[in-house]
Amino acid sequence: DGGITQSPKYLFRKEGQNVTLSCEQNLNHDAMYWYRQDPGQGLRLIYYSQIVNDFQKGDIAEGYSVSREKKESFPLTVTSAQKNPTAFYLCASSIPRQGEAFFGQGTRLTVV
Amino acid sequence: KNEVEQSPQNLTAQEGEFITINCSYSVGISALHWLQQHPGGGIVSLFMLSSGKKKHGRLIATINIQEKHSSLHITASHPRDSAVYICAVRSGGGADGLTFGKGTHLIIQP
Numbered sequence: 439d440g441g442i443t444q445s446p447k448y449l450f451r452k453e454g455q456n457v458t459l460s461c462e463q464n465l466n467h468d469a470m471y472w473y474r475q476d477p478g479q480g481l482r483l484i485y486y487s488q489i490v491n492d493f494q495k496g497d498i499a500e501g502y503s504v505s506r507e508k509k510e511s512f513p514l515t516v517t518s519a520q521k522n523p524t525a526f527y528l529c530a531s532s533i534p535r536q537g538e539a540f541f542g543q544g545t546r547l548t549v550v
Numbered sequence: 551k552n553e554v555e556q557s558p559q560n561l562t563a564q565e566g567e568f569i570t571i572n573c574s575y576s577v578g579i580s581a582l583h584w585l586q587q588h589p590g591g592g593i594v595s596l597f598m599l600s601s602g603k604k605k606h607g608r609l610i611a612t613i614n615i616q617e618k619h620s621s622l623h624i625t626a627s628h629p630r631d632s633a634v635y636i637c638a639v640r641s642g643g644g645a646d647g648l649t650f651g652k653g654t655h656l657i658i659q660p
Contacts (some may be wrong), residue, residue: 471647475591480554480636480650496647526591530647539583539638539648543592 440465444529444542451516451523451549459514459545461529467540469533470512474498475526475544484527487512516547523549552577552641556651564659569624571654573637576618583648584611584622585636593636596622627658 442463451457463470469488473481483496487506501520506512512531516523529542553576563569573582584596597604597611599620604611608627613620624631634655638648 473647473650478652480652481638481648482650483647486647528591528593538595538598540595541585541593543590546591 442529442531442540442542444527444545446545447543449545449547451547453549454518456518457516457523457547459516459527459529459547461512461514461542462510463512463529463531463540464510465531465540466509467531467533468509469531470506471530471532471539472496472502472504472512472514473528473530475528481528484514523547552579552639552649554637554639554649554651556635556637556654558654559652560655560657562657562659563627565628567627567658569627569631569656569658571622571635571637571656573620573622573651574618575637575639575649577641578615578618579639579641581640582613582620583638583640584620585638587634587636587653589633596635624656629658629660632657 445460471486472484475481482498484502485504487493493504503515526546528544530539532539555574557572582599585593587593599613608625610623634653636653637651
């Protein structure tokens with residue numbers, strides 16, 4: 439079955455540590471996205487990538503970094519520079535500029 | 551930047567009732583998505599619309615491009631429909647992701 443896999447589902451980290459969230463898709467989609475969800479707010483775009491080895495900042499990229507070395511994979515690193523990292527993170531993919539968006543199951547990150 | 555507004559924010563109804571959730575946006579779009587998010591957090595895409603109306607089972611989605619408005623209807627609602635329903639729009643051109651509404655939290659009581 440084609441889809442998007444995010445891991446882990448729950449992640450706990452100490453303040454000041456970097457942490458990397460995994461996102462893998464086998465849908466052969468060129469475009470991949472990372473969103474952040476906070477209570478009472480809509481999802482907000484962190485980074486997106488339309489093609490391998492290229493990515494663009496979204497609305498709230500500060501304190502985050504990404505890489506796109508393979509079409510299937512788009513990992514997100516939450517760095518110690520992110521002031522409020524505790525949130526729910528969702529990865530998505532689609533055919534660029536069109537098509538249905540497919541979402542992963544999300545990773546809930548808690549920084550203590 | 552597109553502004554997406556959903557109403558109501560919260561809705562509690564009895565099993566069997568007809569449910570309507572509304573979404574309005576401020577700038578022309580290439581597509582509108584209705585998404586469902588269950589308590590575990592994962593999101594499922596219900597519909598993608600660019601015009602007219604779509605139906606899947608008990609769910610119906612409509613869009614009025616001129617009015618910049620879409621509705622999601624649930625007929626014969628059931629407790630398993632309880633979830634957060636999210637409207638998201640893709641503005642014309644570019645691959646810079648979707649703009650999301652804040653969601654409508656629906657509870658269907660037996």
